[in-house]
Amino acid sequence: xxxxxxxxMLPILLAGSAGITHAASLINGSFEQGxxxxxxxxxxxxxxxxxxxxxxxxxxxxxxxxxxxxxxSLTASEGDYFLDLTDYSTGAPFGGISQEIDTRIGQSYEVTxxxxxxxxxxxxxxxxxxxxxxxxxxxxxxxxxxxxxxxxSMLFTANSELTTISFAGHTGRQYxxxxxxxxxxxxxxxxxxxxxxxxxxxxxxxxxKKHNA
Numbered sequence: 542x543x544x545x546x547x548x549x550m551l552p553i554l555l556a557g558s559a560g561i562t563h564a565a566s567l568i569n570g571s572f573e574q575g576x577x578x579x580x581x582x583x584x585x586x587x588x589x590x591x592x593x594x595x596x597x598x599x600x601x602x603x604x605x606x607x608x609x610x611x612x613x614s615l616t617a618s619e620g621d622y623f624l625d626l627t628d629y630s631t632g633a634p635f636g637g638i639s640q641e642i643d644t645r646i647g648q649s650y651e652v653t654x655x656x657x658x659x660x661x662x663x664x665x666x667x668x669x670x671x672x673x674x675x676x677x678x679x680x681x682x683x684x685x686x687x688x689x690x691x692x693x694s695m696l697f698t699a700n701s702e703l704t705t706i707s708f709a710g711h712t713g714r715q716y717x718x719x720x721x722x723x724x725x726x727x728x729x730x731x732x733x734x735x736x737x738x739x740x741x742x743x744x745x746x747x748x749x750k751k752h753n754a
Contacts, residue, residue: 566643567706568596570654570722571620572606583608586628589636597638601709603628604636613662618655618690619721626659626668626710626717635710635717642706642724644673644699649727652697652706655690656681657718667712668719672697678711690718696727733734734741 569575574595585606591599594606602624605625607615626635644650650672658666658681667680670694675697683689696703704722710717 542640554661567640567724568723570593571617571720572597572622573620575606576610577606577622579606579608581641582612583610587636594638597640600637600639602630602634602636602727604638604710605629613687615657615659615662615688615716615718617720618657618718623718623720624719625721626708627713627715629715629752631663631714633710635713637707637709639705639707641703644702644704645726646699646702649696649698650704651694651725651727653692653694653721653723654708654719655692655721656740657716657720658689658691659687659716659718660685660689661687662716663714665712666715667710669709669711670695671705671707671709673700680712688719690719692721 545626572594577585585593586603586657587593587599587606588603589600605628607623607625609617609621615623615625624638626637628636652672653671654668654670656666656668664684665680665682667678669676669678672695675695677695679693679695681689681691683691706722707712708719708722
């Protein structure tokens with residue numbers, strides 16, 4: 542059998558893809574969907590265990606789900622609705638939310654989100670984000686207005702086919718905003734994928750050649 546070199550295989554492999562990813566399945570990252578029935582002030586308090594926000598589970602302590610007609614001049618960073626993980630309390634414990642998503646073992650993902658703060662309702666605000674054994678605290682850096690948003694991101698590598706993404710209030714006084722959550726796979730560099738694929742193919746040819754000798 543004729544030996545097949547890596548150079549000969551590269552054109553075939555390059556016809557595949559510039560990178561391999563596995564899309565995450567997080568839903569309702571801007572909290573626009575769900576059973577929103579506020580009793581007043583366009584704000585709804587959700588207790589731990591609540592699943593009123595489509596796709597999300599409330600944990601640890603109550604949170605507030607806030608609409609565009611709230612009386613505090615707070616606005617969403619994406620869409621019309623957003624969360625306050627303090628539920629207007631002046632100190633810990635704070636509430637949180639979590640969602641379980643499909644992931645691929647060994648695939649790296651990036652969690653992105655917007656953290657809200659206010660010069661009226663107290664600064665700094667901070668959120669702890671956790672996923673697949675990775676946990677990090679993010680604090681607001683903006684110091685300007687009534688309703689400010691900072692965008693943050695965190696990388697994690699999936700170690701299971703199901704991964705729980707969790708956000709929990711860490712620091713704040715009456716307001717820790719959360720909105721515009723997303724989880725996206727980090728593409729595997731084409732060079733890495735090509736090398737691994739080529740090595741696997743060449744080893745297969747060599748094994749077959751040895752067996753046929």
